[in-house]
Amino acid sequence: MGQSRPLHKSTPGDVESDPSTAELLAELREYLRPDPPAIGLPPQVFTSPRLYEAERARIFGSSWIMVAHRDQLANPGDYLALDIAGEPVMVTRGEDGRLHGMSPICRHRMMPLVESGAGSAKDFTCPYHLWRYHLDGTLAGATHMRGNPDFDPAACRLPGFAVAEWHGLVFVNLDAGAAPLDGWMADVEGDLANYRLDEMVQVVSWTEEWKCNWKIAVENGHENYHAIGFHPNTVKPLMTGGIDMEVRADSTLMTRLLTRTEVPMETSVLPLTDEEKKILFSFRLFPCSSVATFGESVAWISLIPLSLDRTEVRGGTLMPAAALEGADVEAIRKQTEAFTGVINAEDRRGLEAVQRTVGSRFIQRGHLSPKEPGLLAFYRNLAFALTEADPA
Ligand code: FES
Ligand SMILES: [Fe+2]
Incomplete structure (x- = not known):
């Protein structure tokens, strides 16, 4: 006679009732330790429909x-x-x-x-x-x-x-009573002040669908390590100081990352300091939104789940309106569109290939490089949202 287990009525946010999901959550909790293991996510977090339901309820139901x-x-x-x-x-x-x-x-x-x-x-x-x-x-x-x-x-x-609109960027939160966005953005106000986002215009925008779990795309966005593999001729040459991404005083939900360049970037209209001219600054707002600077260009990108294995990639490139005055804007637009199109295609091709392996019985959690510290910041926020935060 098999042992009977009590039937458990579950709700979308009630993930503890599924033993395999409970195991996954226990593994995720390890990322909340002060010295988290430098190891990738359990592969099942990319394939579990129960975990995706929990993400819908606990993360996307109440995030900006x-x-x-x-x-x-x-x-x-x-x-x-x-x-x-x-x-x-x-x-x-x-x-x-x-x-x-x-x-x-x-x-x-x-x-x-x-x-x-x-x-x-x-x-x-x-x-x-x-x-x-x-x-x-x-x-x-x-x-x-x-x-x-x-x-x-x-x-x-x-x-x-x-x-909410933050310096021209439009955010939405499914929770009508959500805490104001400004509180989460306070830390990056100073970091981006000299970029004068309010005076920027959007030169190009894009919306694409990538066939991968949203976290595969977000992980990728938290490191430059992959520039050597996916982007040898596009992103890597811009990394004149190497591919390291430093985490700048990380705070709840907001991860600030920077990459130092060897060659200072040219500026014509922005009052960037000498330090800022040698930094590619970016932030990641959990779960899936980000902004990255490159000299006088600023890109925003969001990696929004459409389903367990499809992600909508929305983004745009901004430039100071003053820098475009008298310039051949159409030529700049075409050039920017072509460049971002190639980079997006490189990421998409690579990440869709990763997605095709997630069901393999032979995959395991991989060890992380010291060149990808941003991933642990993302994992910590993911673990917190799924295991500690109050479901909406
Ligand atoms: S009018 Fe909208 S469903 Fe009938
Ligand atoms: Fe990339």
Whole structure:
């Protein structure tokens, strides 16, 4: 007779009830030690549907995610729609000039109001039975509903999400009551002050889908070690001082990384110090958003899960508006687009190959190099979010 185990009713955030997930979490907790082991994540964290459900509930349900630059939402009516870990999300610029975040799912019978992408609209009409919503998510009208006394049009609106703009970068948080974004960004205000992000414009932007688990992409973004393998002719030549990434006073959710260059970078309009001209500075805001500087260019990138094994890569390159005055902007745009396109393709090809191995029975946790300290910062935040933090 086999031993019977009590049936355990589970919820999306209730991961302890699955013995294999509980084991994974126990291994993740090791990263919370003051002297964490320099070893990679257990491979099952990239394949476990239960762990992904926990990530959806405990991480993506309540984290600030960078989704755009304000240039993509410049005018009233501009909107963008995307998925954050399986949750449809829309951000609009309202008639009042303010940003609004909301669920784009019709309150009648679940029809999505818009497809993923971007556009401009005066309002949103549901394609199914033509209910209409304002740019701020309130109901503008519902056809043939007067006969239902229980339906209150004034109370009907799309559920709101939190949105915030930080120096032109637009963030959304599925938790409408989330703690303000500014608190998490305070540490990097000083680091980036001389880059004058408010005076930058977006020269190119991109949205791509990579067939890999989001953490495979985020890990990759926490180290330059891979420049020697994936980017020998693109990123590596920019690393004139080597590929080391130093962690600068790490704080909760925010990891600040820098790489020193041998050759100072040219600047024409930004008041960068001599020290800043020899630093590639970047930050990673847990779980998946980042900003990186290269002289007068600044890139933002977000690696947002679409499913367990697909990731949306959103990003853009910013430059000071003053540096573009009188320049051949179209030529700069084309050149930047071509360069970032090649780098993204190099990462994508490599990371999709890594994803193809994650189901192998013969993989094991790998030892990390001293050249990838940023990974341990990411692992610590991941472990904290999945094991300690209060689920939303
Ligand atoms: S589902 Fe939108 S109007 Fe019916
Ligand atoms: Fe890369």
